[in-house]
Amino acid sequence: MLKVNFTGSLKAVALGWLVCSTPMSIAHADALLDEAVAFNGTILHLQSDAPGLILGAVRGGETSIMGFGETQLGNGITPDADTILRIGSITKVFAGEMLAHAVARGEVGFTDPVGGYLHGRLGEAVAKHPPIRLIDLVTHSAGLPREVPRAESPPKDPFATITHDAFAKWLETEQLQFEPGSSIAYSNFGFDLLSAALSDAGGMPYADLLDERITRPLDMTDTGFDLIEATADRLMTGHAPDGSPLPDVPSGSVITGSGGLRSTASDLLRWMQWHLDHGGPDKEVRFLDHAVYVQRDGMKTVLAMDESGRMDAMGLGWVAMASDAERPFVLQKAGALQGQMSYIAFAPEHGTAVFVSMNQFDFASAYAMTELANGLLANLSGY
Numbered sequence: 001m002l003k004v005n006f007t008g009s010l011k012a013v014a015l016g017w018l019v020c021s022t023p024m025s026i027a028h029a030d031a032l033l034d035e036a037v038a039f040n041g042t043i044l045h046l047q048s049d050a051p052g053l054i055l056g057a058v059r060g061g062e063t064s065i066m067g068f069g070e071t072q073l074g075n076g077i078t079p080d081a082d083t084i085l086r087i088g089s090i091t092k093v094f095a096g097e098m099l100a101h102a103v104a105r106g107e108v109g110f111t112d113p114v115g116g117y118l119h120g121r122l123g124e125a126v127a128k129h130p131p132i133r134l135i136d137l138v139t140h141s142a143g144l145p146r147e148v149p150r151a152e153s154p155p156k157d158p159f160a161t162i163t164h165d166a167f168a169k170w171l172e173t174e175q176l177q178f179e180p181g182s183s184i185a186y187s188n189f190g191f192d193l194l195s196a197a198l199s200d201a202g203g204m205p206y207a208d209l210l211d212e213r214i215t216r217p218l219d220m221t222d223t224g225f226d227l228i229e230a231t232a233d234r235l236m237t238g239h240a241p242d243g244s245p246l247p248d249v250p251s252g253s254v255i256t257g258s259g260g261l262r263s264t265a266s267d268l269l270r271w272m273q274w275h276l277d278h279g280g281p282d283k284e285v286r287f288l289d290h291a292v293y294v295q296r297d298g299m300k301t302v303l304a305m306d307e308s309g310r311m312d313a314m315g316l317g318w319v320a321m322a323s324d325a326e327r328p329f330v331l332q333k334a335g336a337l338q339g340q341m342s343y344i345a346f347a348p349e350h351g352t353a354v355f356v357s358m359n360q361f362d363f364a365s366a367y368a369m370t371e372l373a374n375g376l377l378a379n380l381s382g383y
Contacts, residue, residue, distance in 0.1 A: 088335030096316030238339020
């Protein structure tokens, strides 16, 4: 866990802040969980330069969520469980679960080539390459670049030029970076191909499919790709490294697998409760979703996978960290987009989960955020 030594007035400030912190929105009875969230959230907010942050945790079916600071610098509004924020690449583990749903329903197989689910120019372009399987896409082992080179987008719509035509153009003219399945290298491109394929297999737009299979059954009413006007006053504003606020921009219709989702701490920890369940009608989906499919051992190269803790294996978008003397087995994923950085992790065998988000790009704070969250998860799991 992140360690901070308080002395003198700083300690007094921290303790005063801790006394003033109160849980947001979700009622529960675990006072020790409240204390752990309040204390760790206070430490992280004091150490970071972010205007605001949200920290939440689940243990034994109980949930605690607390907000610190401001949703936008200077606005005086404290974030809470229902504050809407961009979760960036945490979107990828939703895509991983969507693949698990599709496999459980018999719509696709993990080792199916993606080209069989992509039509038109994009499908023809994929077919020019060695077969890329769905499992390669969801484990970052498909040989695709992180991003596809594209034309510059207008500032108010920065993702507008991320298109399926841009994907097809790259696939038509370039070679894969490595043979699928031989290495691991982080790829947003791969996850957007995955969501396009799952949309085809499911017979409806990906956003509708996600609503039908994940968010609506769990009453995750604030999780989706578009900002609803009625909820705009609950929005967390992201900030650039210099502290200036960044505008809210549309996600577009293509980055549905890689990073376009918005959500709230309340919705995400409700989702974590689903992950920590061991029964019910979705137990087959959970079984598929919590497995690991690609071991680090044996890969020729591993790139850009260790920022939130060393990757020992890859699951369905989840970064798997093996248990050791200091932590349980953990599935985790970080995300950053438009001045917001978030991290979610859970220990399936211990009934514990942690979510944290801050609203300013600051990579030193990002490392501190994930270190603290991993430490908190270990502590809540009895380590």
